[in-house]
Amino acid sequence: MADKTAELRAILKLQPVVPVLVIDDLEAAVPLARALVAGGLKAIEITLRTPVALAAIRAVAERVEGAVVGAGTVLTRSDYKDCEDAGAQFVVSPGTTLELLQAARKSKVPMLPGAATASEVMSLREEGYSVMKFFPAEQAGGAAYLKSLSSPLAGTLFCPTGGITLAKAKDYLALPNVICVGGSWVAPTEMVEAGDWSGIEQLAREASALAD
Template sequence: MRDKTAGLLEILKLQPVVPVLVIDQVEHAVPLARALVKGGLKAIEITLRTPVALDAIRAVANEVEGAVPGAGTVLNKQDYNKAEDAGSQFIVSPGATLELLEAARKSKVPMLPGAATPSEVMSLREEGYDVMKFFPAEQAGGASYLKSLSSPLAGTLFCPTGGVSPENAKDYLSLPNVVCVGGSWVAPKDLVAAGDWDGITRLAEEACKLAR
């Protein structure tokens, strides 16, 4: 577990913002990932919310140099195994179930499980997790809530996702218990639909500047 945590942290520390992507057309996956990597965002979370998500992960893993593709919205053992087979280097879930934790134990690919309450964090710590996704960040209490967890739950690091934007990202990134944030604003649907990859690269570059 220690090696998996170290590997996950190595990925999350690549950049201050991990793009959270919903890809509707598989042909967008490679140019989108290339645009993000060019802008400095190498770790890329592709959510399993569309029928082409696994194919998109596979394409990015095979064709985009420098990209570190991960799978998001992983809800069960089947999702986990399929995402790993597609080439995911990290797994992200909005929560954690016994089935999902068992799949993670059997896999070499590290998981970033979601938690929103002290009890959820404590339960995951008992399973050996020190790095978690704080989700849904804004709706669950925002940066001030997460800051209040830093002392009683010292030693736990978070990647807040959900409602994080350029306007509030620094509020999270300034916290001692935040390693990075997850955000969808670096790949807005209108730019993706228009194939404006240069525009997405500029957004990625701006996101990199949010680093502390």
């Protein structure tokens, strides 16, 4: 568990923002990932929300140099196995179940489990997790709520995701218990559909600069 936690921390520390992608067109996956990596966002989460998601993960893993591709919206044991087989280097879930915890124990791929309440965080800590996804961040209380957890649940780090924008990201990243944020704003649907890879690269550069 310690090795996988260290691996996950290293991935999440690559950048201040992890792009959260919903890919509808498989042909867009590789150029999109290349634009994000060129802009400084190497760790990329491709969510299992479309029929081409697993193929997109495999394509990015095999063809995009420098990319660290992860799988998001992982809900079941079979999802976990499919993502590992596709080449995902980390797995992200919106919440946590016993089935997912069991799958994570058996896999070499680290999991970023989702939590939204103090009780959920405490339960995950009992399972050995110290890095979690705070989801849905804005709807669950935002940066102020997460700040309130920093003292009673010291030692736990979060990647808040859900409703976060470039402006809001700064508030989260200023917190002592935030390792990075997840966001979809770096790859707007209209820019992906238009193939505006240079524009997406610029958005990625702006997000990457939040680390400065």
